[in-house]
Amino acid sequence: MTRLALFDLDNTLVDHDEAFRRWAEEFADDHGLDAEAVERLVALNGHGYLPREALFAQVKEDFGIDGQVEDLYAAYRRRMPRLARCPQQVRDGLTRLRTAGWRVAIVTNGRADNQLGKIRSTGLDEVVDAWAVSGAEGVRKPERGLFEIAATRAGASLGAGGWVIGDHPVMDVAGGRAIGFATIWIDRGTWAGQEPAPDHTVTDVTEAIGILLSGVEHPIAERR
Ligand SMILES: [Mg+2]
Structure with missing residues (x-):
């Protein structure tokens, strides 16, 4: 058999959780966000189970990030393989x-x-x-x-x-x-x-x- x-x-x-935290730290750095924002991002992530479109819609709203949700998600997908x-x-x-x-x-x-x-x-x-x-x-x-x-x-x-x-x-x-x-x-x-x-x-x-x-x-x- x-x-x-x-x-x-x-x-x-x-x-995934470790890679996401690294991504969140970079994202916070790029957008001038503080350490509290990193924790907020990690909490939002839900161990990867919050649908990514919903995650990035929330991120855009919470942190006043410019640009389209789909573009934020696309940038995340380009970066994550390098952090895993x-x-x-x-x-x-x-x-x-x-x-x-x-x-x-x-x-x-x-x-x-x-x-x-x-x-x-x-x-x-x-x-x-x-x-x-x-x-x-x-x-x-x-x-x-x-x-x-x-x-x-x-x-x-x-x-x-x-x-x-x-x-x-x-x-x-x-x-x-x-x-x-x-x-x-x-x-x-x-x-x-x-x-x-x-x-x-x-x-x-x-x-x-x-x-x-x-x-x-x-x-x-x-x-x-
Ligand atoms: Mg899993």
């Missing part, structure tokens, strides 16, 4: 998974330019088999379609089972369960009160990779 691992991107393989980081340890972990026979793919919601930019700038493009970005495919997590595209591109099929690893209780954990996959939730402490019922809960993606490498049995297969 092909072992398939589908990873979320933001706040799973790359630290993926630790070497994480890339090495993905390489180990593939060496051990796993197929590895990224499944992410977002605009194609921004998400692909991050996948490439962090070197993740060289250590995974495939990716599916909602903005390029016209279907979003937690819908089955985006997982299916990633699986097919990685040379696997959803019917054979696998794992979804991510930080979002609905997009990743509920989404993964809905396609019959086992799930590992990266609990960063940002979704208070959510109990998504994953098969495993960890605080960092390297721990999740460790679980997969440890040769866990496929819990879904056991249930069947």
Whole structure:
């Protein structure tokens, strides 16, 4: 059986919150805003889940920024790939998974330019088999379609089972369960009160990779 691992991107393989804070600091600097504004921007961001059009409409209004919302968003999408980081340890972990026979793919919601930019700038493009970005495919997590595209591109099929690893209780954990996959939730402490019922809960993606490498049995297969 092909072992398939589908990873979320933001706040799973790359630290979106950290990259966003760096962007906010630059933005504040460019527009003569103070440190309080940086905290306001970080709070508005909602760990990346406030739709970006709404974010930039709010930013324009709150800080009296000149220019169009779409232009502010476009500048953000050009900059974010340069600010995103993926630790070497994480890339090495993905390489180990593939060496051990796993197929590895990224499944992410977002605009194609921004998400692909991050996948490439962090070197993740060289250590995974495939990716599916909602903005390029016209279907979003937690819908089955985006997982299916990633699986097919990685040379696997959803019917054979696998794992979804991510930080979002609905997009990743509920989404993964809905396609019959086992799930590992990266609990960063940002979704208070959510109990998504994953098969495993960890605080960092390297721990999740460790679980997969440890040769866990496929819990879904056991249930069947
Ligand atoms: Mg995420």
